[in-house]
Amino acid sequence: MPVYLDHAATTPMLPEAVAAYIAALDIVGNPSSIHSQGQNAKRMLEEARERVAESLGCEPIEVVFTSGGTEAVNLAVKGLFWARNFPTGDRVASAGGRIEPSRRRILVPRGEHHATIDTVEWLERYEGAIIDWLPIDSLGRVRLDALAASLEEHDDVALLTLLWANNEVGTVQPVAEAVALASRYGVPVHCDAISAYRHLPIDFAASGLAALSVSAHKIGGPLGIGALILDRSAVVVPLIHGGGQQRDVRSGTQDVPAAISFGVAAQHPVSSFAALRDRLIAGVRESVPSAVLRGEPEASGRLDNNAHFTFPGCEGDSLLFLLDAAKVSVSTGSACRAGIPEASHVLLGMGLSEADARGALRITVGHTTTETDIDAFLRALPEAVARASRAGLNDRDVAARPGSVDA
Ligand SMILES: Cc1ncc(COP(=O)(O)O)c(C=O)c1O
Incomplete structure (x- = not known):
């Protein structure tokens, strides 16, 4: 599953x-x-x-x-x-x-x-x-x-x-x-x-x-x-x-x-997802120390179900597909724009460079999430990041060529 x-x-x-x-x-x-x-x-x-x-x-x-x-x-x-x-x-x-x-x-x-x-x-x-x-x-x-x-x-x-x-x-x-x-x-x-x-x-x-x-x-x-x-x-x-x-x-x-x-x-009674979110954030920081948490770091200023990171040198899309192959579903940002490989306007608005903004993953928890789910994601992540960094460099090499769509 x-x-x-x-x-x-x-x-x-x-x-x-x-x-x-x-x-x-x-x-x-x-x-x-x-x-x-x-x-x-x-x-x-x-x-x-x-x-x-x-x-x-x-x-x-x-x-x-x-x-x-x-x-x-x-x-x-x-x-x-x-x-x-x-x-x-x-x-x-x-x-x-x-x-x-x-x-x-x-x-x-x-x-x-x-x-x-x-x-x-x-x-x-x-x-x-x-x-x-x-x-x-x-x-x-x-x-x-x-x-x-x-x-x-x-x-x-x-x-x-x-x-x-x-x-x-x-x-x-x-x-x-x-x-x-x-x-x-x-x-x-x-x-x-x-x-x-x-x-x-x-x-x-x-x-x-x-x-x-x-x-x-x-x-x-x-x-x-x-x-x-x-x-x-x-x-x-x-x-x-x-x-x-x-x-x-x-x-x-x-x-x-x-x-x-x-x-x-x-x-339906409201549940707090803060403990799962915090486990997720701590786990990502530990397993991929280069990952940068985006958005408000203070727990009270952030949605209790949201963890959002950028992974330097990676393409978020590559990460998403590699994690999907490892049977973990996450997002690069807004699902409504998924499939369109463009840097998030939110991250650009926050002052990130185009390259940093393209390395984003949003991981969000909910009423079916268990600690086991989070641990499965954390196990799959380092390998996905290692492979996506290589893919990311290749993608950017392609993108940098004159005449390519992202040039
Ligand atoms: C902040 C925000 N606004 C609007 C929408 C669109 O809502 P719906 O999917 O119900 O049309 C979404 C869904 O992604 C959302 O997250």
């Missing part, structure tokens, strides 16, 4: 969430139907919404189920951008012609997930947005001085969007401080809490956020469902139009079995 140490990409479903999902497949009725079978489905859906709400300290009405984290981020960022620019909902002036956005600016730290990066770049390309890429420090934390300066300098800011914790290097972001700064200027904030959910306490009501994204498959729920937590007073323009379900914010018949299973995962 392969050792799975890529829980940040997706974590296996919890047995309780599987059981609830399977049982819910028998539910008959569309939750929007008014007959009693439909109302029964609706009741179960609303119970699931209550469970998710409770896990995040928000009101059930603030939970908007989506098809996953990526949709939640899109809805928050595009929806807030449009609502801030076109508060009446009209983009066409009465005399005809398109109204141009006046709050064009979106503030985004450099180390965000591609769900955010690609969304804001789309808004830049098609909707006239201006992106202020905020610098991050050497640990991957957004620079609050740069955020403060940008807010002070510009009066056209539509929104700030930032991670609760970085999904690659695990660094916890100063969300409360960022929200406090933004609120001085009346700027709404969206937070991508997808990697932090159920690892760090989240109290939406106390957070001052306008919106927050979560995803079920990162917490032991099913793939294909997430939620945007949208403050009662926040307005977003919907991405999906149709039957007006969910406050008219996200139309479409809701996936009752997935929501029920998500609700069960959301209520």
Whole structure:
């Protein structure tokens, strides 16, 4: 059985969430139907919404189920951008012609997930947005001085969007401080809490956020469902139009079995993975002394399931494949970009050289991880590093040739 140490990409479903999902497949009725079978489905859906709400300290009405984290981020960022620019909902002036956005600016730290990066770049390309890429420090934390300066300098800011914790290097972001700064200027904030959910306490009501994204498959729920937590007073323009379900914010018949299973995962007792993570970090340092821990070294400032290292002279991709051959699954960083051999934008933003950034491995633990798994990884690692260093040099020799893709 392969050792799975890529829980940040997706974590296996919890047995309780599987059981609830399977049982819910028998539910008959569309939750929007008014007959009693439909109302029964609706009741179960609303119970699931209550469970998710409770896990995040928000009101059930603030939970908007989506098809996953990526949709939640899109809805928050595009929806807030449009609502801030076109508060009446009209983009066409009465005399005809398109109204141009006046709050064009979106503030985004450099180390965000591609769900955010690609969304804001789309808004830049098609909707006239201006992106202020905020610098991050050497640990991957957004620079609050740069955020403060940008807010002070510009009066056209539509929104700030930032991670609760970085999904690659695990660094916890100063969300409360960022929200406090933004609120001085009346700027709404969206937070991508997808990697932090159920690892760090989240109290939406106390957070001052306008919106927050979560995803079920990162917490032991099913793939294909997430939620945007949208403050009662926040307005977003919907991405999906149709039957007006969910406050008219996200139309479409809701996936009752997935929501029920998500609700069960959301209520599952939180466990701390810190001891496993610390064993992993200590073990890597001992078995490969040249490895460099990236992200916040202080346990409290780092996700409890994340270890992230760069291995000088190695290609992360080579390491990943060698470990895979040794039946250990890890990641080079964000799973959503896996397969694209490029240096991580997070590590580059933290100031690493392209060569150092290419030697990255993210090892993440979860509810199925045992000490035996970690020890198996640690046994396979030194050999993989020795072989990847040779492969890495070869790769770079190739890359350095004039005309090669990476030149
Ligand atoms: C921080 C972060 N944001 C967004 C996403 C996308 O979420 P989903 O896979 O549910 O679409 C992920 C998943 O990799 C993530 O880790």
